[in-house]
Amino acid sequence: MKIRCAVIDDERLAREYIINYIAKIPQLELIGDFNSPLKAMDLIKEKKVDLLFLDIQMPDITGINFMKSLDHKPEVIFTTAYQEYAIEGFNINATDYLLKPFSFERFFQAVNKVIDKFELKNDPRNSHITDEQTQTKIADTYLTVRADRKLYKINFDHIKFIEGQRAYVTFHTHNKKITALASLKDLEDSLPEKDFIRIHKSYIVSVKEILSLEGNIIEVDNVKLPVGKNYKEAVLKIFG
The missing domain is CATH 3.40.50.2300 (Response regulator)
Structure with a gap:
């Protein structure tokens, strides 16, 4: 390729x-x-x-x-x-x-x-995967996704942030990045609100991983991410 x-x-x-x-x-x-x-x-x-x-x-x-x-x-x-x-x-x-x-x-x-x-x-093998196989499944403390022809179990407390990329999302965890077919909106609706927050149309972050907020930039594990204007009020509540 x-x-x-x-x-x-x-x-x-x-x-x-x-x-x-x-x-x-x-x-x-x-x-x-x-x-x-x-x-x-x-x-x-x-x-x-x-x-x-x-x-x-x-x-x-x-x-x-x-x-x-x-x-x-x-x-x-x-x-x-x-x-x-x-x-x-x-x-x-x-x-x-x-x-x-x-x-x-x-x-x-x-x-x-x-x-x-x-x-x-x-990857032509992805064209044969059914909707059921690509569906992200959310449990109480983890989620499962299909990526790289594998099923991954991702614990919530291992996620730093989730990045939306049109029809795909990338899970940024403590030890790897996993890109899968998934909807950021569906994840926002399904993940526990007390643990995750949408900060931008392209990002969901783990609340416990947020280090700082400066203007419209949040720092998560030494990565700087933008805060969208529609999400700023909710982000400020995290800081009291």
């Missing part, structure tokens, strides 16, 4: 920085780098791009406004020097948000989210 990716950044050195990282990951295939989003339009309209590494602040059009203009949206990982755009980036279903300068380890962490999603979606 090759994930076709493109880099859009008005700074040449920034593009080269990302291109060098892409070359280290066998699953990625670079099909173009551009100094303006407008120059990538033809490739994107022809659905030849699976993943965009997209700067936000650019002269012609911001990366966020560019993504909003697309009918067919590839996966996107925003790359920017400005942390204040993080929440708006997540609000348009960005896979991740990398704050420049970022390490290869952090880059690989973001790319792995896309790889997990594509492997799950493109």
Whole structure:
């Protein structure tokens, strides 16, 4: 499986920085780098791009406004020097948000989210799995999900946060990440309210794992997650 990716950044050195990282990951295939989003339009309209590494602040059009203009949206990982755009980036279903300068380890962490999603979606064996087999089942202290052709039992107290990615969710636990076909809304309705809270349209977090709240950013186990404006009041109640 090759994930076709493109880099859009008005700074040449920034593009080269990302291109060098892409070359280290066998699953990625670079099909173009551009100094303006407008120059990538033809490739994107022809659905030849699976993943965009997209700067936000650019002269012609911001990366966020560019993504909003697309009918067919590839996966996107925003790359920017400005942390204040993080929440708006997540609000348009960005896979991740990398704050420049970022390490290869952090880059690989973001790319792995896309790889997990594509492997799950493109595995032909998943086409034969019935709705009953993909259904997430909730018990008193754990849930079971089917992923990677296995059934996983995930204890509630092992979950740090759950990340929604369109038709998939990723369970971030203390020792692994598990991506499965599931609905974040169904999980929100089924998980115990005293233990889990929805903080954003893309995130549910374990209450006991929350370390801090600064503005509209929650810290969970050294990971910073955005708090959506519709969820802020409920989050503040946790802090009294």
